[in-house]
Amino acid sequence: MKNFALVKKLPVIIMVLLLTACGSTVKEPGGSFEHAINTGPYPWTKSTPSYDDDTLRFAVFSDLTGGEREDVFNVAVAQMNLLRPELIVNVGDLIEGSENRGEIDRQWQSFDERAGKADAPVLYTGGNHDLLDGVLREAWEERNGPRYYHVRYRDVLFLIFDTEDHSLERLEEIAQLRLDAIEVANSSGWDAFAKTEYANLPEDETGMISTAQADYMRNAIANHEDVRWTFLLMHKAPWANDDMASWQSVEDALKDRPYTVFHGHRHNYQLETRQGRDYIRLATTGGVFLPDAGLSMDQVVWVTVDDAGAHIANLKMSGILDKTGKRPLNGESLCLDPKDCPAE
Template sequence: MEKGKTMRIVIFYLFASFAFPGFFSFADVNYLEVKIQQENPDNFHFVVMADRTGGEQKGVFEQVISKVNLMCPSFVVSVGDNIPGYTTDVNEANRQWDEYDSFIKNLNVPFLKVCGNHDISNEMQADVYQKRFGSSYYYAIHKNVLFLFLNSDDPSASIDPMLQKEVNEEKKKLKEIARTQGVTPEGLVRLKKLDDKNRDMHGGKITDAQFEFVSRVLAEHKDVRWTFVIMHKPIWKLTSPPANWLKIEELLKDRPFTIFAGHEHIHTYTQKNNRDYIVMCTSGAGGMPQSLPGVYQHILWVTVTDKEPVIANLLADGILEKADIRSIDKDGNSKNGIDVKKIVEEFSGK
């Protein structure tokens, strides 16, 4: 090693030992021991996945599963819309769930889901779901953290076909505005109106039986570190939220909690009474113009600590395997392959 370089390293080590006493320890000038705080054994990580279906982008959900495996969470929770659904054929419903199960078996950790409107859209689908998975609402506890999995379509609601047609026509107009003009004030106003109309069209319900279940579970687990509520529809956004949901919020108000939902295919974040209400975008689904803010394929990486959860929003395209090496264009988009001519031009200053 060059004499000047050795001197600089020694000076750095001496500076570090004086500036950060107790943090760095040196057996000799070529050895560095870093002392870190012992990890809390009660901390853990889990992943939140969003809708798979509803304008499904074939193959994306399976890719997200493989990316989650790279991250080794304790488990995964899903906000629903797991199958295409909307069928009256029992054999087709079971075929869709068989396909879904074939994807989930590739996940290396437990997968905990709620049902969405695509999963249970009629009595037959509700019966198939119950036979395959049991109750459509349940709870789990991990390291003294409570997870409440709710059914926001209990029972499933029928949709007015004329209103559905209006919403579909408005979606087409909005996509055309986004395609030709990008994000505009007019487009955002129309999007807000469409969101409200679409949300109220789909509605949402919580039965008395489900409310009693939630009330009992919360009463039995008053002293948990945190409570996570997972459901498909963000029914707190409805013009007139279900009465039983308002009662559930009242029961939650005196404890720390976070709520995850999906359904709308646009990622949004709000706070009510200093608590996080998060609506996921998609983990395989589609249907919304990608030029709109909050429209992307993603997951949430949640770290549960002894304080409050730390939540990171991770784009699916940003989670790469160790050998997946790409170039990035000027807009920040990843590209496969090598453009030799462009590389030469960049280096030659052309």
Template sequence: MTTIRQLFIDEAKFGKGTAKGPWFGELPVPRGGDFDFAFISDRTGGAVHKMFEKGLEAAKKLNPDFVVSIGDLVEGYWTDEAEAREEWDRIDPMLAGLGVPVFQTVGNHDYGTEAMIRVWRERKGVDYYAFRYGRTLFLVANTETAPLSLPETMLELMQQANRALIRNPEALFVDLFRDLAGDGFSADVLKMTEDTLIDPHLSGEQIDFFERVLADNADVDWTFVCLHQPAWKKPDPIFERLESLLADRPYTVVSGHVHYLEVTEKRGRQYIQMGKTGGLHCFEGKGDIHHILSVKMRGGVPRFEVILLEGEGGTDTLDAYVKKAAESR
């Protein structure tokens, strides 16, 4: 048994002794080898009224040692720093008041413009980090180092729709967007495919940092890699370098972004693309669900359970969402 609990910061980039970070609360002292935690996924892209709050409450009821957010907690894409701050002022108290430590992964909505990046750094400091809890290691990456390039007209429409959604949170984002776009609206504008939606950008400096952390924590039983975008779905030598560093250890990769729960089995490991925790409907199929993910570490190995948030709720197995080779959406 080990009682190690430690945060790792890239001091070469962020400096020593930084007090700021994208987390709320402090990790409890590990009680022994076994512990529980939960993943929450995307809230945004047009948040469904009160669904994220329902997800937080469901996570709290699990009595976990901590919660990990996989990104996209604010609608974001603001070009005005004041609007970015105001939105974080509404979301951060939810996380701080949960009564359970929360660790954030940065998402494209959180970090998608120069103004959003400045506000993130001002409030939360670091955009990638790692932490260890007992004999489990967490690498929390930033897949958004190159902000998405959006036409100014699209960016302004998104901001107008976001403002309208803040005023009327029970409205549907698509309806607001359609009303604002007027006669020029085409539903095709909001249609997405994985090919156009997924565009991760990690950085070499992150992998350098994770390489040092992995070397210093070679004794852990399991490693989790937390990404916002599912970087394994696009050829990326930077992510492939991270995979090579993990090759000789048990690990699980968890992402969000696509709003569709799907598990890819690769290299004998599970790569989990979470659905949504209040975010916009994007794709049809079994994985189009609002949920959180319960993780029970038992004997150094994770056991997953999908906690459903819609209708009567309930649970499901993660195996039900494993992508078979012939499957397509």
């Protein structure tokens, strides 16, 4: 009878032993990787994850303008929500612009509503479409506050520039030349636009950073010496004008620390190395395609900052799919890469 009782208890004993074995947890150094395999070999490459507790992930989007293509930015916001960034930044040209204040406010209202659907905070950067005359500048300052500013998030510093920081008189002169050039583009195309006086102004390539703005940025840099990385967001490329001492003074202030520059304006992607750092020009996120000028596409940039540095991933909007295997919203109906667009 005793043997019979032991036989009856045997399944329970075996189960207890199995549960005990399965519950034996091995903690790897650091404590974030746990498993129940006591001896090797192991079915993985390494047990130290490639991240740290202070890892920051944020997204960058580019120009919407030059003839914004309907719904592209809406899809971009939905795609960025899928990626779950902590912050979203950009390189300007957020609205098309106008001479009429009522129309400017309508455009900002439209952009604000769409940007407001992002789950993460969106930091605004001004471009020439947003700031290149007195009416646009006034609207920006009344609606958005300062045209240039800085934000520190944890141990990362963001410097947001206004590259249309001209005197009001020069701003109005450039604005009129730009209006004339846009009329040429509308009537004769962008090839004709490229031959206009506006398109060949040094300011169209480099913009302007005033002495006051440069002083502000240098102070922000000096007051945040302990950050692990600095990101500069701007629309135009002030370093393209080697005589712009205000910009050079900002570069000098940054020379001993790691930083990355993001800019836009030309609607085609380019990576440039300057001062041993990455200066990255984004393509578009709903703006007009200009494939003859270079790599043109709708994109967002995914940035990861960890102990190893800043890691940049360019994501084509055409390839960011939701769990159904499709682009969110009406993204399947949109052309997000010029090589995929039907010829007109």
